[in-house]
Amino acid sequence: MEFLSEFLTLFIGKLQSPTLGFLIGGMVVAAVNSRLQIPDAIYKFIVFMLLIKVGLSGGMAIREANLADMLLPAAFAALIGIMTVFVGRYTLAKLPKVKVVDAIATAGLFGAVSGSTLAAALTLLESESITYEPWAAALYPFMDIPALVTAIVVASIYVTKQRQRAEEYSKQEALSTEGYYASQGGGAATAVGRRAETRSGGSAPKKVEIWPIVKESLQGSALSALLLGLALGLFTDPTTVYDTFFSPMFRGLLSILMLVMGMEATARIGELRKVGQWYAIYAFAAPLIHGFLAFGFGLIAHYTTGFSLGGVVILATIAASSSDISGPPTLRAGIPSANPSAYIGSSTAVGTPVALALCIPLFISVAQELANHGG
Amino acid sequence: MEFLSEFLTLFIGKLQSPTLGFLIGGMVVAAVNSRLQIPDAIYKFIVFMLLIKVGLSGGMAIREANLADMLLPAAFAALIGIMTVFVGRYTLAKLPKVKVVDAIATAGLFGAVSGSTLAAALTLLESESITYEPWAAALYPFMDIPALVTAIVVASIYVTKQRQRAEEYSKQEALSTEGYYASQGGGAATAVGRRAETRSGGSAPKKVEIWPIVKESLQGSALSALLLGLALGLFTDPTTVYDTFFSPMFRGLLSILMLVMGMEATARIGELRKVGQWYAIYAFAAPLIHGFLAFGFGLIAHYTTGFSLGGVVILATIAASSSDISGPPTLRAGIPSANPSAYIGSSTAVGTPVALALCIPLFISVAQELANHGG
Amino acid sequence: MEFLSEFLTLFIGKLQSPTLGFLIGGMVVAAVNSRLQIPDAIYKFIVFMLLIKVGLSGGMAIREANLADMLLPAAFAALIGIMTVFVGRYTLAKLPKVKVVDAIATAGLFGAVSGSTLAAALTLLESESITYEPWAAALYPFMDIPALVTAIVVASIYVTKQRQRAEEYSKQEALSTEGYYASQGGGAATAVGRRAETRSGGSAPKKVEIWPIVKESLQGSALSALLLGLALGLFTDPTTVYDTFFSPMFRGLLSILMLVMGMEATARIGELRKVGQWYAIYAFAAPLIHGFLAFGFGLIAHYTTGFSLGGVVILATIAASSSDISGPPTLRAGIPSANPSAYIGSSTAVGTPVALALCIPLFISVAQELANHGG
Amino acid sequence: MTQQASKLVIVTEKLLLKKIAKIIDEAGAPGYTVVDAGGKGSRNVRSTGNPTVSDTYSNIKFEVLTPNREMAVKISDEVATQFFEDYSGISYLCDVMEVLHAHNF
Amino acid sequence: MTQQASKLVIVTEKLLLKKIAKIIDEAGAPGYTVVDAGGKGSRNVRSTGNPTVSDTYSNIKFEVLTPNREMAVKISDEVATQFFEDYSGISYLCDVMEVLHAHNF
């Protein structure tokens, strides 16, 4: 009882944080059709600034860290990334009116990590003076890449099987493949249809290569900025420029990014609506489920290897977050037959706001309760 | 005598402020055809940063304020906004070679408010340590919206009347309306002319709806940013992010914006030249006249309800300023037959520089004199 | 011996500076095909911020300076700018497979000055607490403009002579000029060729006008920003805005610019490869040669008129640097027949990295050695 | 499966983007493409308050492939009637030899 | 020296920029021009994760002048086969009366 009331007080306090205020502000601004815009160049630059700052601070601190401590959390991160995809494959994809490839892609995006959500969590942890391992932000790629790779591999296997079945069927029936494509692709119509035979004829059960997907992820702008920051923090001495520039700008730039995320969320609601309610429900539940799953794994590491409670919150946050920058292009290239409205809509319009506004305050409150009561 | 010399000293000191320096620098840079450019994305972002900062500081301070004090100044702001349009209607519009709709649109733009001019005034007030009510910046929409609405309504009534007269005339004469449109629209030539009948036939004396214009104004990027800042300042606690980011950046960003305004002013001179000298004269005199009119009203509030002298300067400044961001698109949509060269040229090339370089220092000097001599 | 080891220690310390780290980071990022991008608007704005800051600090300090001291270094700067072109004309241009106009243009670009390299040198001088004359950054145009003017004049004279010779030849042979153009222009093929006669017929040995080239240089965005800053520092009092905005942002923005320069360098390597190895060798050697030439001249001024050792480093740096922003468009317009791949590739891919990573640390180390041993 | 079509090109002020897109949609056109453009015509002005020192364009160019000439003319007429009296703009028709591949033709 | 040519126009998702450029190159086309474009077609989506609140376009429009109709059709076929099943896109052919000046025709 006392726990609950304490928790609620904590939670409500977090809701007044300006970070969240900017997020909601952005939603309202877009909802009332304001012409306010944050130019694309600024948006991209802010993301770069935030992630390179996260990387720099990690890199600078990592030097003294014992990287062996990172092993268990990193393994857990990868595991959670992979599990996320299978959870989606066996829940969302089984629902009526949900296309399997769309569901797999969506699950992949929810398994992947959002740099901005991570940045928001770090800010809140600092405001609350909760300590965490300097390398915790570096768990990002350990979850991001396995999730995307798994999603693309699972989707490829599924598509190949479907195609083979369709071919056998078409051989039996000696029918044009046009009907199949029309029902599968939705938009892929006549003009293209006539070439389908040639194409599917050539697609023998080909293996999915994993390295290109990993490379594609690492080359994404978000991960690149993070890793660049890490490397610079590790190998050069950026203290002055960090203290005079990257660190003081962080909080302010984050608030503007939150505004953009809020505007985005509202703007994408329409896309989500088109693909149906199941996506909305999944997008609402998934961050909480993935997050608490990761929180649980994190606690295991906490009790066995002394992983800090702040680190547990970070692990839970990257699990709860869904990628908004680098994930979509990777998926678009890797699972081209999936409808981007489905996964981008789910992630941006519902997943990210839930992760930011519900999950982070929740995880921090729980961590604080655990700390207070001798976690 | 002493008053005058004191005043001149004060005034000349203000002319050396870097804000003004950047304005004049921008004019020179554009005049010598330099290829120096501030990218559009940066310009838009700076405007956003300035106005959200103004809003945030207002919102944070307003909590303790007694909003009843705002009533009189707000009513005066609206009154001045409306008067401005009628002043233009009965001076500028009556001049030879000035088209009535162009004049009304120009008067509307001069009645509306410039966020950047407001920001410049706030900076100067702070440098001079003159106090003002925290909500004073929130007078912006109370003048901006009435001015734009009045201009659009007055123009619509005028255009409708003209059209009716023309139709009666054309019925009498059974002539094609082409001649009329050619003389009215200037550019609207043959290819379009033949459709004019159909169109004007359908336009029965239709009422101008006011709410869409108000909405359009509120949705503009400048007002949106200001109101967003106000709301965030009011409902969340943005102190940290304000103190570490929005407030320290203010002065610097403003100086860059001044540079852009200066470049703009020079670049627009050509447009102004095309529409004739009367616009230049109006654009020079209007900021001073509107400003001192508002200063007078402000003093009434000062002596009756204790409105601060800093607040009076702000009221005078928003009256003197003419909109540069959100006004033009609203007018373009609301009075489409008006020539944008006329109003944008007048405002940007002459009105804004006069407001920034003459009016603000003038108002502050007068306010200081009044304060020194027991105002 | 001791000198050498001391020097190496100093030099290696400089290699760990974050400035250099960001440069190398950018090279790596581009080399691994990362999708990380710094938007063009941000890049342009950063260049503006850096150069206006350099200008402002110069302008503010110059007031107390004795400008007569500037005479000798400024004359040396101009001399070096001109010499650079002739060095290129009689080395690079004589090499096999190197087209003369391409070589002249490349030499011109290496004679011209890079604002970002200058900014990097100033930062490092400050970190090392080496003092320099406040007006030293203002040596920029004194080298930049003479170098570009000389290159364009030399190229024009060469092209005119070639054309005359070709015409005489073509009169003798009564052959179409097509062959000549095909061999000269490389890309200028048939469709254009037939008009060549008309054109070359009209080109009597026309004089190259110098003032337009000077104007073109001064109007470039980099020089404009520098001069604007100088003027504002001189005529207004920008101390507050300088201390709260331009100065604190300098180091951070510079680091991001270094990242861009690094990415650029890698991206341009391909262009350089196309034009051949001689350009790479020239681009590697030229910054060192020009730099030490200037260092020598600087020392003359040091021993005769007391020009500071910091100033000598600055003179050497602007000599070593090659223009990356304003130079290329001026050359493109002034020597249109030169292949931009040659000069931009040489400068961006090799020249700038060498100037930044080798020359600046080298010059500073030498200056420190000289100071320590009673220079 | 290739087929003939008309291509309607409309260049006008950016301000009208949404309104013209709506007209095209309502006319039943299968799609459209739009690019940012600058330009010069009878009126020298198409400013909508953007800084001229920034190099953004303030015109837009629509290209609409329509299955027949009538639809193109209908769209053009509608756009011209509603806007070309007050706004800058031009519209013209090109021949498209054939649509090779499309999802909606 | 002027000559007839075909103009192939391809509008599709920006994501495919490099891949389509490669196809055009490999088909032996003498060159191409590409512009950023927005648009609407049978599928309402061409988002690749950019914020929609920013006003950047996410389509591209290629224009390729080819010396003959066959090359244009070949490029179009290749592009459609590889991409138009999964991505938005349209391709069509225009007549070019004549190429007046070019370096590579």
Add this chain to the structure above:
Amino acid sequence: MTQQASKLVIVTEKLLLKKIAKIIDEAGAPGYTVVDAGGKGSRNVRSTGNPTVSDTYSNIKFEVLTPNREMAVKISDEVATQFFEDYSGISYLCDVMEVLHAHNF
């Protein structure tokens, strides 16, 4: 009131924007439209110093509707003579079926 016209298309380096606009004006053309473009042609370079890592285009594409073929050819000749020896560029002529609505035709 519709009428035939020629459409001249010029793709060249951005650097030449103002100079070509002047030539078009002086030839008496009623207007022009210009868009930012990228592209590839016989020379692989059209850089003017912009960072290549930024994704800005450095070509421009002019489209000029002219009342007759002669004016188009005249503009094209002038542009080619002055610039195409030293700069990248291509120019070609398209048929415009008809100008539907214009202020200046």
